[in-house]
Amino acid sequence: MNSVYHTFLMITISSKIIFIITAILVAAYKFIKSDDTYIINKLTHAKEIASVTTEALMFILLIIVFYPKHYSKKSKNAVLVSGHEKMIFLTLGIIGLLQLNWSVFLFTPLKL
Numbered sequence: 001m002n003s004v005y006h007t008f009l010m011i012t013i014s015s016k017i018i019f020i021i022t023a024i025l026v027a028a029y030k031f032i033k034s035d036d037t038y039i040i041n042k043l044t045h046a047k048e049i050a051s052v053t054t055e056a057l058m059f060i061l062l063i064i065v066f067y068p069k070h071y072s073k074k075s076k077n078a079v080l081v082s083g084h085e086k087m088i089f090l091t092l093g094i095i096g097l098l099q100l101n102w103s104v105f106l107f108t109p110l111k112l
């Protein structure tokens with residue numbers, strides 16, 4: 001379970017880095033070529049997809065970590081959360097997944 005968790009955590013962090021890079025690209029392209037709306041729309045859509053994907057991965061990570069039957073061994077830097085707080089974080093993950101803007105994946109801007 002520990003290696004699966006770390007792998008999933010690395011995928012989530014990588015997704016967040018991709019989101020940051022796309023956000024920087026959108027801002028830079030708007031500054032450099034503000035009149036080219038076609039490319040700006042494509043980059044903005046890619047940024048939105050990266051954002052929703054990252055949020056979904058983070059919410060899934062919350063569900064995995066705070067699943068009631070999940071038990072982790074104590075380590076030096078462990079933060080123990082149990083009882084009501086654990087259920088709140090689990091519920092946050094579930095509700096967060098339900099409220100994501102999944103329509104971003106359905107909308108495809110003009111093809112190149």
